[in-house]
Amino acid sequence: xxxxxxxxxxxxxxxxxxxxxxxxxxxxxxxxxxxxxxxxxxxxxxxxxxxxxxxxxxxxxxxxxxxxxxxxxxxxxxxxxxxxxxxxxxxxxxxxxxxxxxxxxxxxxx
Amino acid sequence: xxxxxxxxxxxxxxxxxxxxxxxxxxxxxxxxxxxxxxxxxxxxxxxxxxxxxxxxxxxxxxxxxxxxxxxxxxxxxxxxxxxxxxxxxxxxxxxxxxxxxxxxxxxxxxxxxxxx
Numbered sequence: 001x002x003x004x005x006x007x008x009x010x011x012x013x014x015x016x017x018x019x020x021x022x023x024x025x026x027x028x029x030x031x032x033x034x035x036x037x038x039x040x041x042x043x044x045x046x047x048x049x050x051x052x053x054x055x056x057x058x059x060x061x062x063x064x065x066x067x068x069x070x071x072x073x074x075x076x077x078x079x080x081x082x083x084x085x086x087x088x089x090x091x092x093x094x095x096x097x098x099x100x101x102x103x104x105x106x107x108x109x110x
Numbered sequence: 111x112x113x114x115x116x117x118x119x120x121x122x123x124x125x126x127x128x129x130x131x132x133x134x135x136x137x138x139x140x141x142x143x144x145x146x147x148x149x150x151x152x153x154x155x156x157x158x159x160x161x162x163x164x165x166x167x168x169x170x171x172x173x174x175x176x177x178x179x180x181x182x183x184x185x186x187x188x189x190x191x192x193x194x195x196x197x198x199x200x201x202x203x204x205x206x207x208x209x210x211x212x213x214x215x216x217x218x219x220x221x222x223x224x225x226x
Contacts, residue, residue: 031212042114042217043153043201050212087153094213095205097143097155097166 002026004088004101011107012078020073020104022088030094032064032071035087037103043087046073075106083108112136114218116202122224128190131221135184135204142185143205143215144177148198156200159185160207192225199223 004024012018022032031050035043049055049064049071061074075082085105089098115134123129135142144156155169161182170177174193179185189196199222203215 033212035217040219042219043203044217045214048212048214089153091212095141095160095165095207097158097169098145098153098203098215099155100145100153102152 002099006101006104009105017076022071024069028092030091033089034073036084038084078108080108116218116221120222126191131187133185133202139204140207141205143203145201146198194225197225
């Protein structure tokens, strides 16, 4: 089976940088993905790491360390619209269902 | 290109009643997944279709839940009879079926089910 652990809540100031960590225990692991969900909305894909290292997409970056079973999502230049829940998730393979962490609720304050 | 759509967006029913949720995946996506998020908890997998076949239904909580995907297009998830603990948001997601390390799953907006 798989389990992913992430903090339940994070608060950060507009314009700042925030890091959301995710640790995982898996019987099979292909990579770590991150999803964003605004209240009442659909989870939307942010990033995927199959290999160790940092993937950067605009203000968002994601990191993976397979040896540490650890990853994180880094959000820079925070904006109020970044307030949402962020989920790490892992598939066993390309077509298998996602196993999600419980989500981290990010609140961006002025 | 249209995204994943789900109907209804909200449903409020009484315990013991029946509800049917519908999901229309992105055209051409053979993989269709059902997930559920109960208040305050993680999004949990329910069922995976590849075309019209059930690939994995290990997440279905019990036999009150029945999912179908006739013709390999849209899917329905029926809850009969509904219980209080079935309340939550039901998400549908779809992806292309291909080899490789990752196929991005595209999620619908969800159906918020409230059982009273």
